[in-house]
Amino acid sequence: MSEIIRSLERDLNDFGDTLHLIGSDRLANRHPGEHAGNFGAGAMAEPATPEAAAAVVRWCFENDVPVVPQGGRTGLVGGGISRPGELILSTARLDRIEAIDPLARTVTVGAGVTLQALQEATADVGLIPGIDLAARGSATIGGMIATNAGGILAFRNGVMRHQVLGIEAVMPDGSLVSDLTRVLKVSAGPDIKQLLIGSEGAYGFVTRAVLKLESFNPMRATALVGVPDATAALALIAHFRSRPALQLEGAELMWQRYLRDSAADKGFDLGWLEADTPAILLMEVSAGREADAREALEEGLAALWEEHGLTSGIVAASLDQARRFWALREDGDFMYRHFPAAPSFDVSVPPGALDGYVDGLRQRLKAVDPGFDAYVYGHVADGNLHISVIGNGVAAPGVKEPIEDAVYTGVAELGGSFSAEHGVGTEKRRAYLSYGNASRRAVAQAIKAALDPKNLFNPGKVPYRADAPRT
Amino acid sequence: MSEIIRSLERDLNDFGDTLHLIGSDRLANRHPGEHAGNFGAGAMAEPATPEAAAAVVRWCFENDVPVVPQGGRTGLVGGGISRPGELILSTARLDRIEAIDPLARTVTVGAGVTLQALQEATADVGLIPGIDLAARGSATIGGMIATNAGGILAFRNGVMRHQVLGIEAVMPDGSLVSDLTRVLKVSAGPDIKQLLIGSEGAYGFVTRAVLKLESFNPMRATALVGVPDATAALALIAHFRSRPALQLEGAELMWQRYLRDSAADKGFDLGWLEADTPAILLMEVSAGREADAREALEEGLAALWEEHGLTSGIVAASLDQARRFWALREDGDFMYRHFPAAPSFDVSVPPGALDGYVDGLRQRLKAVDPGFDAYVYGHVADGNLHISVIGNGVAAPGVKEPIEDAVYTGVAELGGSFSAEHGVGTEKRRAYLSYGNASRRAVAQAIKAALDPKNLFNPGKVPYRADAPRT
Structure with a gap:
């Protein structure tokens, strides 16, 4: 011991x-x-x-x-x-779901509660947390706050920061900040709790939070659609988002290689998909009735089919089939089995820049090594891509930084971020210093010195004391 | 000079x-x-x-x-x-609307642009800023950021903080923080720009921002409904928020005295309203077609009529009539004409606590002076009330603090806020110190000392340096 x-x-x-x-x-x-x-x-x-x-x-x-x-x-x-x-x-034992208020649409919850446990508890009153992500079974509310989690509903509900109404946290000197406000509107001086969101434990340890809850509509239809590029996917998304009696519930884009390998892994039949379709869009909408959702989905696809070069599509015939569609996207374990050393990334760019970014990325990777390729997939409506770089030698000495440069080049200039929802941690430390925002870093460091003068909270991660580098 | x-x-x-x-x-x-x-x-x-x-x-x-x-x-x-x-x-000359991106649903805008100018510019692409408020003609984006503005759409879109994606600002030492990210998902270290939102200029001067934009649906129906209390209004709100093909666009509650005096001021006929109805709910919904919106509104009212003791209601027959409904709520100038000295407040409590709070408020005011009454109205869906205390002697010496205590008692304990959307400024300084959150104040002060060591930015307002009080 x-x-x-x-x-x-x-x-x-x-x-x-x-x-x-x-x-x-x-x-x-x-x-x-x-x-x-x-x-x-x-x-x-x-x-x-x-x-x-x-x-x-x-x-x-x-x-x-x-x-x-x-x-x-x-x-x-x-x-x-x-x-x-x-x-x-x-946070494991701070695991109580304390109070669900259906009228105010809020929940008070311990930091150690998993997203899935919270989803199950709020489903009883017909509501859901506004954030959903594939790791729901293990990700905790505290961790989601620390990384400002995003996931599949962010395009509609915002990110974790937009869902947090109140926070209780222990500051680095051991003092307790208890600001468990349960209302949406607070303009009562500087909002200190924002510092605890997305700072990966640099400024304190979150113990409890009050979160917003959102409506859940089970009347849904789900489709897979072959698309020539992200631009076509965005046209579909814009169409469905502007339909008043319809709600877009998900829009996930998978580029070809991710799709084919994921389908092969799960024995998912892609026979209906035209060969060489560059990407596939998983889309889910809800409406007043299931039949309305399905009809609106089919009509929307038909209306945009020719103009946007859609190649093929299927609408799920059952909830079970819809779940298999989602598993294609959410169960990515095959990547780690096939390529255990694949460096993985999580960037965001404005959606309209996605095609240009992905084309450039592939060119930059080929310039590093003609054998390199990438799994690319992600939350297309908000421009968030997950990228795993694959090929012989991706983990070879000297190739780490060139791969990072290939991924990050141009992202900041587009108004995007080198880390969209995973955080910085230790692995994105070089990116934080080379591709992050310098003016933002300087202020983060001044606040770190003020709130954690001994640099005791999660040292070696953000925001990295200039005077005490840790490796 | x-x-x-x-x-x-x-x-x-x-x-x-x-x-x-x-x-x-x-x-x-x-x-x-x-x-x-x-x-x-x-x-x-x-x-x-x-x-x-x-x-x-x-x-x-x-x-x-x-x-x-x-x-x-x-x-x-x-x-x-x-x-x-x-x-x-x-900020007056930082007044450019620089770039509207309809695909990403973002706008880059100077801090001096008024909300109304921005609304007009984005309407061209069928989108709207996510925040709307009665002062739209004069309120600027920079001021709305500084006060973390809320308004009439916050129950659905969140407050200003939830709409800001990027900020450029001058810090107190004259350095420029430029973090004009144009994406929703950023988990790239501490999010410094949050400090500039809702801090009323304490930490810096915002020059530009990137804001989210939201869908706008003109297919609407608007109603005024007599309700016995806020609880009945919340039941209506919950009903319409859970209807999948319908969107709630506004829910504003006016208690009797505000309603009657506002109607008299505008020559608005209240003959249809049953006498002594305690409060009236202004509600607007949108749907796929105007007729659907109207029908859903009428059906919803009919379904809840008896159970919730609704007394009377009218649905606007024209856009012009709907505008007159809104003017009842939004044009409150009559209050200042009738009672120029009326102390005004802006609190929020969890919606379910509204009736108890309003009853208690009236009792506490009567205990200060039996002649005191209050105009009470506000954004019922998020629990945000505006309150003007009226009666002979409301501005008399010695009565200011008892009135404040009557308004603020219990608000923090309910999980609410002594200031919901107006800020602290100089007028709510005592409330900040007496009814605000002490642990939050302490951290705000430590950050003030780190970022503005000379206390030059908007001194005498939040967060109030303990060592240099200003009056």
């Missing part, structure tokens, strides 16, 4: 069951999540109350022990990696 | 027409807006470019001159009040 755990057990012995302290011996029986390095610290505190969390952080502040917040450990950029001498602070 | 203007003319003489410097002589010909004290400084800079704005702020930083940002000067809480020795920094 680590010295840190021994000291914590000695100094914080009056919290009873509201504070679990876990050494490396017991961590060895748990799964570290997406990154093998997540459990590097070998020491974890699991508070069950905000007060216990605050006591742990205060102890760390007094004893100069760095704190690494962890949620569902599903992050893809190493934001939860910890090292010996640090303490992991887990 | 003030010494400040003379010095600026001498030191910043290379900006030509991109920087106008205006002394008290020329200010005398302009309207100071909602507060007579707005022009107290007697010195104003009107930059036409971010670079000119940055040069002015840098000069102020070097010369220890406080800066008071001003937009449309329509703020109701004295956030733009200035004093001799300060410099007003106006």
